[in-house]
Amino acid sequence: MSAGMVSLRYFVLGLLTQKPMSGYDIKRLHKSLSWLIRGPSFGSLYPTLRALREDGLVAVEVIPSQEKPPRKIYSVTEAGRQALRAWIDRPVTESVSLKTFVMRLLLAGNLSCDGLATHLRRRREQVGGYHAALGQIVKTMDEGTDLGQRLALDYGLALATTELRWLDSTLEQLSGAAAI
């Protein structure tokens, strides 16, 4: 229930504001990123959608089909939009994991431009810190250091470096777009 956590509830709600979708669609969307972050299982997705509907935050339209099973297309209601708005711009105070970061990134369309920039800057700060710390640790590693530790830290350093570059260039693009 902390501020930084992207609970499945709001994450799904956020995705549905982009365009109405079925549970299956949401699952598919996650598939292309499943090597990076693990998407929700049907066992958590469908109950979440049901709960959202019961709370009146989404509406369902059942689309029957001869060939395929009927699809249930969920769309956000005005109450849902309101609930999301109330939730989304709450600042993320604590340190976020990659998963939370990506999930929030996926909701960027619902974020104000400022909110997005803040989110990216905060992540930049955090990863920057870890990057520096990792570099320090990696430098002081000797042959005595456990192989697994060495590999994991080296791997982390490589990813952190790339992420920092990506954050910088994205922030730059963002400020460029805002200036126009």
Add this chain to the structure above:
Amino acid sequence: MSAGMVSLRYFVLGLLTQKPMSGYDIKRLHKSLSWLIRGPSFGSLYPTLRALREDGLVAVEVIPSQEKPPRKIYSVTEAGRQALRAWIDRPVTESVSLKTFVMRLLLAGNLSCDGLATHLRRRREQVGGYHAALGQIVKTMDEGTDLGQRLALDYGLALATTELRWLDSTLEQLSGAAAI
């Protein structure tokens, strides 16, 4: 209980084979990677250590201290080593997430050289597949595509590219070391 999952139980067991540690040490170890993967909380770590001890897979030595609270140093028993060996070389069949990959990487020291290479190669295959698919999707994105989606996929692509490079160079080093 699937084969690919690194349950906390075996993960902790694997770390302890590197060197005896306290629960606090394990938590600290994770800290430097917490931006990438989230480490276990004390609420799951301590009970896990207790369960391992109750099953005779680890032994505890309490080291009292005047200034600081007493530390409990856990070390793997022979039974623990056996249990780990039985578990660790089971092939990972399903697609693994980044988190599982890193956790297994951290246990590389316990893996046979072949096992490690297999692990890396399998990940290479998987990420390679996703990388190709992502590239395809990113290419076909237009301005109509949702901003969040665009950003997340672009971010994913950047990380995937780096990861592939890292995997290649690490595999190369590994085969180089094996040849000597």
Add this chain to the structure above:
DNA sequence: CGTATCATGTAACTAGTTACATGATTCA
């Protein structure tokens, strides 16, 4: 004088998984 680090742990809770069930269609 308050906060952070060190260091352990428990209890109540929730979020999530796995495994199942259904059933049509298409592909090899």
Add this chain to the structure above:
DNA sequence: TGAATCATGTAACTAGTTACATGATACG
């Protein structure tokens, strides 16, 4: 003929979190 994809869902379970409790020392 068997497997995969499409598409929904439930029930039983487990793994994990948050919040609390304790208590010392050191730092600013």
